[in-house]
Amino acid sequence: MLINWYPGHMAKTKRQLQEQISRCDLILELCDARLPFSSRNPDLEKLIQGKKSVLLLNKSDLADADLTREWIRSFTEQGIRAFPCSAQSGKSKSILRVIDDASREFVEKALAKGVRKVVRAMIVGVPNVGKSTLINQIHGSSVARTGDRPGVTKANQWVTVSPYLQLMDSPGMLWPRLDDQTAARRLCYIGSIKDDVVDLPMLTIELLQELMEICPQAVSERFRIRDFSLRGESLLQEVCKGRGFLLKGGLFDYDRCCQVVLDEFRAGRCGRITLEKPDTSSLKEDTHVEKQQDGPCS
Ligand SMILES: Nc1nc2c(ncn2[C@@H]2O[C@H](COP(=O)(O)OP(=O)(O)O)[C@@H](O)[C@H]2O)c(=O)[nH]1
Ligand SMILES: [Mg+2]
Secondary structure, eight states: OOOOOOEEEOHHHHHHHHHHHHHEEEEEEEEEETTTTTTSOTHHHHTTTOOOOEEEOOOOOSSSSHHHHHHHHHHHHHTTOOEEEOTTSOHHHHHHHHHHHHHHHHHHHHHHHTOOOOOEEEEETTTTTHHHHHHHHHHHHHHHHOOTTTTOOOOEEEEEEEETTTEEEEEOOOOTTTOOOOHHHHHHHHHHOOOGGHHHHHHHHHHHHOOOOOOHHHHHHHTTOOTTTTTTHHHHHHHHHHHHBOOOGGBOOOOHHHHHHHHHHHTTOOOOOOOTTTTOOSSSOOEEEEEEEEOOOO
């Protein structure tokens, strides 16, 4: 399966991002804590040109906590200010503290000149990573539209959080990790690339295969897979049989099967799973899974 995930407007996208960045004091980069490598913009460091930035590993409630700590350590070692974040958790105070810390230097510089500076922070990240949710969390009400699919935010929007803090919500951009089909596939798993540009049965098979290597127990319980050696289409058929996704005449209901597998993975129903490790950016063996309290099956 080849995913044509980057539409080819690379120069335009970069230019727009650069323009927006130039109007901001601070960049809040959001990546998905389950994919801290594939969901980051490889060009951002160059584009922000020395501007203050903070990396937030969002949806950390869905990621393995030990691996999130490893990622934070690894980013910190590279000189990147990185913090775990769960935009849905209601802990906006800690995020505001991170913003305050990151902007202190230039706020104090301006203050020394008698100016009380308004901090303008831009939230950057791939679609569906939680940018609008984070803004709502910090603002304390639903000022930005959110939704569990890419493309909900249509245009840039400035949100005034306080007289001295403004945040910019943006539609989110996919980054050109050219030829990186693994990254593309993983961005599909987490819903950053629209489902309708991919072959869903193929994507679901790939996800199930990846999960069966990472956390066979949790995944087989969740999707009622009795034979751990199954791969390819047989895996899909096993899930259809186990979960009762059957049509009249005993035909397999692949549409429903794919939607349920993807939805449940995205909602963390198979447990807290991180797909990438700091050094290798790929997790095949020696992986970590934390089950959610409500158990793997419903
Ligand atoms: N579990 C979990 N879900 C989140 C978190 N942040 C956002 N979401 C959900 O992810 C989906 C996409 O969020 P949204 O803010 O619209 O993403 P955006 O496209 O980056 O603006 C929504 O369904 C949110 O409720 C988080 O920290 N944890
Ligand atoms: Mg949005």
